[in-house]
Amino acid sequence: THPRPTGLAKKIITVQSAFAEAGIELRTAGTVVNEIGVQGAGADLMWSNAELHAAMESNFSGHRDTEQWKLWSFIATRHVDNDGTLGIMFDREGSPRQGMAMFCTDLEQTQMAGTRGELHTWVHEIGHALNLVHSWDKNLAEPRQPLGPRDGYGDLSWMNYEHKYQGPNGEKGEAAFWAGFLYQFTDNELRHLRHGFYRNVVMGGLGLEIGVGGAYRVPLKEFTLPPAGRSGLRLELYGRDTFSHGEPVVTEIKLSLDGTTGQADAFPSLSPRGEHLTILVTDPAGAIRPFRPIARGCGSRHRHITLDAATPALYDSAYIGYGADGLTFPTPGTYRLRALCKAPDGSTVTSPEHTIQISPPHNEQDRQAGDLLIGSQQGTLLALLGSDAPQLSDGNAALDQLIATHPDHPLAVYALMVKGTNAGRHFQTLGKNGIAVRPADTATSIEQLGAVVETTLDPGTEAGVDNITLNETMRRLARAHARAHDLKQADAVLDQMVETFREKHVPPPVLATIAEQAETTRTQLHDQA
Structure with a gap:
């Protein structure tokens, strides 16, 4: 029922057929429950990451803490963050990428339910389960892949965001994306799905890191900072610099104007649980890892906000003591933190290092x-x-x-x-x-x-x-x-x-x-x- 781009024959496309054209057979296992009644949940019917995690642990009969070709998908109403999140990979501990959720209330409110937009969201999230990253993050994935046109934002792919698309002739946004999208993965995404190493593809294999940090599998010994952009933004980590034995490590985050301009666009979310910010942690031995949260949202429809004299900065704080890789600070010593944040213009804003000390117990x-x-x-x-x-x-x-x-x-x-x-x-x-x-x-x-x-x-x-x-x-x-x-x-x-x-x-x-x-x-x- 949607207008078709040139070159796409008239046909019915489903989640299964989208992956079948990529060479992957999807089967539905077990019993599909059409609707579950809720008594006493209140008017919001929102789901927290804790509730999603508990629901999967208790109801995914095929769940094992090992790699296997099984994925649990749950259709919920709305995420508790209430930030327009359309889908989430909430299972990132141990053997990750075995649980995902979709949020139908936000799909309905964005008028995507029952449309090509909902189909895109489903295929996109299942693509993440198969360890595909966003189109603009391929150069940071493992194994690394070359970026497509316009730093990946020019990909006509299931793994791009419609509203982030940048066409070859200056056209941008959803209308331009749908006018050219042939409902398929790119060539390098197909190579990954069809010929990638088993643990790079299978659910529960190597972990997925969506965002600025990429999918680093082993600690880095050095990190090349992204080139300085002209976003007009300054990023800082601040707060406590000494933590006692066992104390939860929290860092505070500030994104502000850098003084070169009177206003600048920024994404509103500064949480590492979102799509735009990653925190790199250098341990006492000099190894660098990105902090990977237990759950990370995907598909938020928020565009950006403008920082100016009335709103000169955004603030947030993040608990980073424990994530998908376990304890972030397992031993006493000096750790160095650095944040990287994507700006709406596509550049990366990098913070100075923030040093913290983890102390041994005093008594x-x-x-x-x-x-x-x-x-x-x-x-x-x-x-x-x-x-x-x-x-x-x-x-x-x-x-x-x-x-x-x-x-x-x-x-x-x-x-x-x-x-x-x-x-x-x-x-x-x-x-x-x-x-x-x-x-x-x-x-x-x-x-x-x-x-x-x-x-x-x-x-x-x-x-x-x-x-x-x-x-x-x-x-x-x-x-x-x-x-x-x-x-x-x-x-x-x-x-x-x-x-x-x-x-x-x-x-x-x-x-x-x-x-x-x-x-x-x-x-x-x-x-x-």
Whole structure:
């Protein structure tokens, strides 16, 4: 029913036929469930990475922590980040690329459901499962491939984004892409699919890194910085430079104007979980690895925003202590961090190095408390901000033990933040009889998140979370009070948040953003009530 580009015969194209033309037979295994009813999930029906992870662990009967030709796909409503994410490869731990999810609410809202756009998203995500990278990242993949026309953005491929397409005669965007796209992979993508080494293609083989960092499989001993661009942007990593034994490592990220221009375009997401930013970590031995998060979104329809005098910078923070490759900082020593961020003009903005020190335990209590935060399950819980998954029960037990046996230790605040965040939201569990929903435990969430805020704001202690995490925690605390039908206390927390950052003397544009966040949250809570 769509207009056909010149050279494409009239035919019905499905996900299976798209891969069949590439030489790959896709088979549907098991029972396909058309619709699962949900009781008690609330109005949002959003899925967090923790819920997606738990659903796959409990329901993918073919899941094994090894390479195999099996992929679990789950059609959900909307991702909890609510950022327009259309698809996600959320299974990146251990043997990765065995789980993917699609989000139909955003497909519907972008008017892509049932169209060639939805088909493109499905084939694109399955392509990632087969270790194909985005068209503009092929030179950073493993094995490396040459970029196509216009640094890859000129590829008429399933692995390009329609809205990022750049044609040979200056034409750009979705209309130009569909006018020339023949619903096929490029020649080098076909070579990878048909003739690539087994572990480079099979699900659960070598990991996939979507984004600036590429798919580096072994540590690098040296890294050549991208050439300086003219994006008008400056990228910085900042924040704490010393972390104790077991302490979750969080770095803060700032993207601002570099002073060469009065305004510049930027992508709004600064998280390594997104598509545009990668953090490189150099360990004490000099080996360089990109930090690979457990889950990374794909297909966001956000274009860009403009930084100017009113909005001179963007800020974010990232927990990088644990990712798809396990512990990022396994031994004490000096580590160097560097961030790379794609700009809308296609250039890469590179930050100066930010050096951090991981200290050994100072005493036996530090060792015991730190050990309770070290482990794959604890790292996963920190990355997901909690989970009800039974596969993570040992990690949750360790966090509970840290709170119970070392309540006054500075590290206890991180266990409280994870447990309090998870308690404050409902948790959807996919089972044989549909989706069961554990309702939010607002009393526990208020107690634990309140302790995080109180500890962080206590002038007599150095314990606590960073400013951006504090902002997020206070808004979660306000939501918990609202769920407990205490709008007055929710408003008080939001007022306290703005006043806290006013007293910290943050720059006026930052304070204005925080005040706007508080008012947006306040309006949402009152409207829901």
